[in-house]
Amino acid sequence: MAEFFYMGGYAFHVWTCWGLSFVLLxxxxxxxxxxxxxxxxxxxxxxxxxxxxxxxx
Amino acid sequence: xxxxxxxxxxxxxxxxxxxxxxxxxxxxxxxxxxxMGLYFxxxxxxxxxxxxxxxxxxxxxxxSELAFxxxxxxxxTAFVWxxxxxxxxxxxxxxxxxxxxxxxxxxxxxxxxxTWGTWWVWDARLTxxxxxxxxxxxxxxxxxMGTDETKSARLARIVGMVGFINVPIVKFSVDxxxxxxxDASILRADGPTIHASMLWPLGLMALAYMALFAxxxxxxxxxxxxxxxxxxxxxxTASRPIATDGTAEGA
Numbered sequence: 142m143a144e145f146f147y148m149g150g151y152a153f154h155v156w157t158c159w160g161l162s163f164v165l166l167x168x169x170x171x172x173x174x175x176x177x178x179x180x181x182x183x184x185x186x187x188x189x190x191x192x193x194x195x196x197x198x
Numbered sequence: 199x200x201x202x203x204x205x206x207x208x209x210x211x212x213x214x215x216x217x218x219x220x221x222x223x224x225x226x227x228x229x230x231x232x233x234m235g236l237y238f239x240x241x242x243x244x245x246x247x248x249x250x251x252x253x254x255x256x257x258x259x260x261x262s263e264l265a266f267x268x269x270x271x272x273x274x275t276a277f278v279w280x281x282x283x284x285x286x287x288x289x290x291x292x293x294x295x296x297x298x299x300x301x302x303x304x305x306x307x308x309x310x311x312x313t314w315g316t317w318w319v320w321d322a323r324l325t326x327x328x329x330x331x332x333x334x335x336x337x338x339x340x341x342x343m344g345t346d347e348t349k350s351a352r353l354a355r356i357v358g359m360v361g362f363i364n365v366p367i368v369k370f371s372v373d374x375x376x377x378x379x380x381d382a383s384i385l386r387a388d389g390p391t392i393h394a395s396m397l398w399p400l401g402l403m404a405l406a407y408m409a410l411f412a413x414x415x416x417x418x419x420x421x422x423x424x425x426x427x428x429x430x431x432x433x434x435t436a437s438r439p440i441a442t443d444g445t446a447e448g449a
Binding site for chain 2: 145148149150151154155157158159161162165166169170173174176177180181183184187191
């Protein structure tokens with residue numbers, strides 16, 4: 142197992158590259174998902190309000 | 199085809215169907231490619247284990263070029279046919295494209311240190327990739343800086359189309375100029391020169407990056423559709439006549 146993490150002496154190079162890739166791309170995916178959920182909820186709430194307005198006397 | 203998806207409701211329906219598929223492809227490819235790339239694929243006879251950087255570096259490089267190609271096509275579509283969603287598609291692709299280009303530079307630099315003995319050289323491949331990264335930053339800045347969205351969109355379309363000139367320069371720079379960077383070894387006329395044990399994890403990783411890109415663009419466009427809906431409703435509410443008690447009529 143230690144040999145796997147050691148990467149033949151290139152642990153810093155290999156793990157930094159993989160780590161950077163997963164952190165940056167994963168971070169972007171999480172940010173986009175949160176933003177989409179938030180804005181979709183806002184739009185839904187506005188829909189509900191608009192419907193309530195149109196049905197109110 | 200493009201005109202079909204220019205309708206936001208149709209695009210939303212398509213995105214709701216395509217997003218989970220792209221997410222499934224992404225996770226399935228990662229589940230196979232990550233253990234293959236980090237453990238099961240052999241080390242290179244010259245580069246040792248640093249060759250494992252290839253599995254994140256090369257897909258990022260491919261996607262940074264494809265993403266700008268996508269921006270160029272969407273910019274042209276918006277420029278010629280004025281499709282309402284084409285600008286949103288191009289804008290949604292810019293963030294992921296910039297990160298792919300940034301990752302290509304970072305991982306390439308880290309790979310170059312043990313392989314070439316230097317973090318950076320001003321040769322054609324590295325410099326053209328840096329220009330591509332800066333073009334992405336410029337494209338994003340054009341959208342973010344302007345207060346008038348119509349003017350920003352017009353300028354962004356031009357940057358999107360003109361900036362594409364650099365993409366074939368990035369691709370063919372290693373053929374046109376002497377470079378420390380190796381020649382193309384995957385997308386070649388005579389086929390890939392990489393052994394199957396390395397080509398498989400590389401191909402699956404590239405597919406995972408493509409699926410991630412698709413998912414990110416779909417999410418970005420859906421967000422912009424909702425943002426526009428909200429802006430339209432807010433405008434409508436604000437433009438209602440004000441009643442004598444100071445509230446908008448009907449509120």
